[in-house]
Every structure is written in C-alpha cells, then in structure tokens.
Amino acid sequence: MKTSLSERYITATINELPAEMHDDVRAELEASIADAIMARIEQGEVRETAERAVLTELGDPSLLAANYADRPLHLIGPRYYLTWWRLLKRLLVIIPPIVFVIVAFAQVLAGGNIGDILAEAIVATISTILHVCFWVTLTFVIIERSGGDLGISWSVDNLPEPQDARRGKGDFIASLVFIGLMLAALIWDQTRAFIRIEGESVAVLNPELWPWAMISLIGLLVLEAIFALVLYTRGGWNFLMAAVNTLLSMAFFSWFITLLVRGELFSEQFTNLWSDNGVHEDNLYTLAVIFGFGIAVISIWDMIDGWVRATRSNRSAESKCGALAT
Structure with a gap:
C-alpha cells in the first residue's frame, strides 16, 4: 500500500526532531492536517487536491521541524549579528596590515629580494584574513547554537559624540x-x-x-x-x-x-x-x-x-x- 502524502510529510518532519518530541508532534500534525483537509473538502475540493494544497502551505518539513525545536536556520542571528560584524571589521582593520608589514620587514631582514618580500607578505596577509573571518564566525556560531550570552547590550552611553x-x-x-x-x-x-x-x-x-x-x-x-x-x-x-x-x-x-x-x-x-x-x-x-x-x-x-x-x-x-x- 502506497504511503499517503500526509504520512510522508509527518515522518519527514519528526525525523529531524529529538525522539522525545516525536509522539507529541505527530499527534499535533495528524490532527491539524486532517482538519485542514476536511475544511477544503467541505468547500468542494477533491481529497487529493486538498491534501496537496494543505501540505504545500505548511512548507518544507525541515523548516517546520526547526520551528518546533526552536532551532535557528542561520549561522548568526540578529541577536549577535551586529556584535560579530563590528568585531570582525575591527580585527580585519588591525591584524592583516600588521601581519603584512611584519612579514615584509622580516623578509627585508632576511635579505630577500622585492619579489619574495611582496609574495610572502601578500600570502601571509590573505591567510590571516581567512583565518580571522573563519575563527571569529565559528566562535559566534557556537555561541548562537549553544544559547550562550555575551553579556553585551546597547545603551545610550554608546552614542558617539x-x-x-x-x-x-x-x-x-x-x-x-x-x-x-x-x-x-x-x-x-x-x-x-x-x-x-x-x-x-x-x-x-x-x-x-x-x-x-x-x-x-x-x-x-x-x-x-x-x-x-x-x-x-x-x-x-x-x-x-x-x-x-x-x-x-x-x-x-x-x-x-x-x-x-x-x-x-x-x-x-x-x-x-x-x-x-x-x-x-x-x-x-x-x-x-x-x-x-x-x-x-x-x-x-x-x-x-x-x-x-x-x-x-x-x-x-x-x-x-x-x-x-x-
């Protein structure tokens, strides 16, 4: 017997949830989907058409599961985005130029020619930029997923002169x-x-x-x-x-x-x-x-x-x- 669209949808949704939530979410979805289908049938729609329309309105099962689990579907949400962006800009302004000059200066002391000096400095700078972006972003992703609190909040004291x-x-x-x-x-x-x-x-x-x-x-x-x-x-x-x-x-x-x-x-x-x-x-x-x-x-x-x-x-x-x- 072919599995109905509703059952396939419910299964796809609960499979992305913790096991302890399966029974409650299944019961809730079965009831809500059945009620929505019945309402459309009473308005004259064919059952197959009504079922497809109801499931389409519910959207991607993964998105629905994320809503049930209160799980963010973004790397960094609005709570920490501005803090992440300000910190990243500040680090990119300070660290890569310092690395460029230090590496170039070290090559000068080592007696390298101009080609070696620029090549080493540019490669080190690009690598530094990638590392800064990756590790700062990873840190904030971990904080976002773990529900940590940075203890940073805006106040009127932050207003510039x-x-x-x-x-x-x-x-x-x-x-x-x-x-x-x-x-x-x-x-x-x-x-x-x-x-x-x-x-x-x-x-x-x-x-x-x-x-x-x-x-x-x-x-x-x-x-x-x-x-x-x-x-x-x-x-x-x-x-x-x-x-x-x-x-x-x-x-x-x-x-x-x-x-x-x-x-x-x-x-x-x-x-x-x-x-x-x-x-x-x-x-x-x-x-x-x-x-x-x-x-x-x-x-x-x-x-x-x-x-x-x-x-x-x-x-x-x-x-x-x-x-x-x-």
Whole structure:
C-alpha cells in the first residue's frame, strides 16, 4: 500500500526532531492536517487536491521541524549579528596590515629580494584574513547554537559624540601642510641638502632616483593631497575612504621598502658617513632596520587610524538613522 502524502510529510518532519518530541508532534500534525483537509473538502475540493494544497502551505518539513525545536536556520542571528560584524571589521582593520608589514620587514631582514618580500607578505596577509573571518564566525556560531550570552547590550552611553566641522577643516589643513613640507624637503635635499660637511653638500636620498622614482613619490604625495581634499569635501570618513587610505599607505610603504632593499634609497655620500671604524656594513644594516621599522610603524598607524575614524563615522550615521526612524 502506497504511503499517503500526509504520512510522508509527518515522518519527514519528526525525523529531524529529538525522539522525545516525536509522539507529541505527530499527534499535533495528524490532527491539524486532517482538519485542514476536511475544511477544503467541505468547500468542494477533491481529497487529493486538498491534501496537496494543505501540505504545500505548511512548507518544507525541515523548516517546520526547526520551528518546533526552536532551532535557528542561520549561522548568526540578529541577536549577535551586529556584535560579530563590528568585531570582525575591527580585527580585519588591525591584524592583516600588521601581519603584512611584519612579514615584509622580516623578509627585508632576511635579505630577500622585492619579489619574495611582496609574495610572502601578500600570502601571509590573505591567510590571516581567512583565518580571522573563519575563527571569529565559528566562535559566534557556537555561541548562537549553544544559547550562550555575551553579556553585551546597547545603551545610550554608546552614542558617539557629535563631530565638530572645524576639526575636519583642521585635519585638511594639517594634511596639506605636511604634504607641502614633504615636497619642500625632497627638493631641498636634492638642491641644497640638509647635511653639509666641510662646505660640501651631502644629499640623504639618492640623486639617481630622479626622475622616475622621485616622480612616482611626488605622484603619491599629490594623490594624498587629492584624498585629503575629497575627504574634507564629503565631510568625513567612510569605509571606502578608509580602504583608499590603506592602499595609499601600502603604496608609500612599498616605495620606500623596495628602494631600501635594493640599496638604492640613500645617496652614496650619505652611506659613506656610516663607514667609520671599518664597520660599514653593520652600520648600514642598522640604519636600514631603523628606517624600515619607522616606515612600518607610520604605515600601520595611518591605516588603523583611517579605519577607526571610518568606524566611528559609520556608528554616528547609524545612530542618526535610528533617531530619524523613531
């Protein structure tokens, strides 16, 4: 004898439930399905048609079973979604850039060429991003499924302070001043030089970097000025601006670290100043480490600062939208 659609539906539903729920759910479904079918038959429908329509309205047995068991059908529900998303963004802003710079710097110390440095740093960064996304998400999935409580709740104390428009103007002016000083320093170093020994000018940067390497550096400074202008015009940070800022910071880091690894960054006259007492190579190595570490710290700080500001601006926008909605 062929099993009815109703019996097949009920069996499919209870098979996804704990054994102790089988009898109660079966009895409830048998009664509710029979009543719904009978109501349709009384309205003139054929039994087979009525049965199919009732079961179709009930939907997927797995979904119905999840409702009976109060089991979520999502990785992370609305209760923890915002906490997960905010934590994930914060970790992705901080950890991957740090890994990129540390791995690149370690390759510099190991004497690797520029190809090895970038390859190792990029691979390590991508791997870090995947690990951060996976482990953070897995942690919240476990918390969601186990019914744990993070003890995190929103309160009015979380509301951000209003942004002062004058602060944005001050940042814009400071950025332009800094960029102007950088350009002036480049020109002065190559024309007048900051170091003079016995009346002779000693340039810090290698004059052979002109024109193409220096033009690329000047181009990056111009892009920084354009970025500062766009940031000021739009009135604040967002995640797109933070991403562009990260790319610019990584471009500056790559420019300096590439020339540093190749030994092409400093002028020969400047490096000769470090060759006293027959320890030329050790002194140059120390100089490269100090300079590279300084560039790495500045790049990481700039990237993190941009993402932090973007996150604060996003929270402020969400609060304003919430206030307007109420």
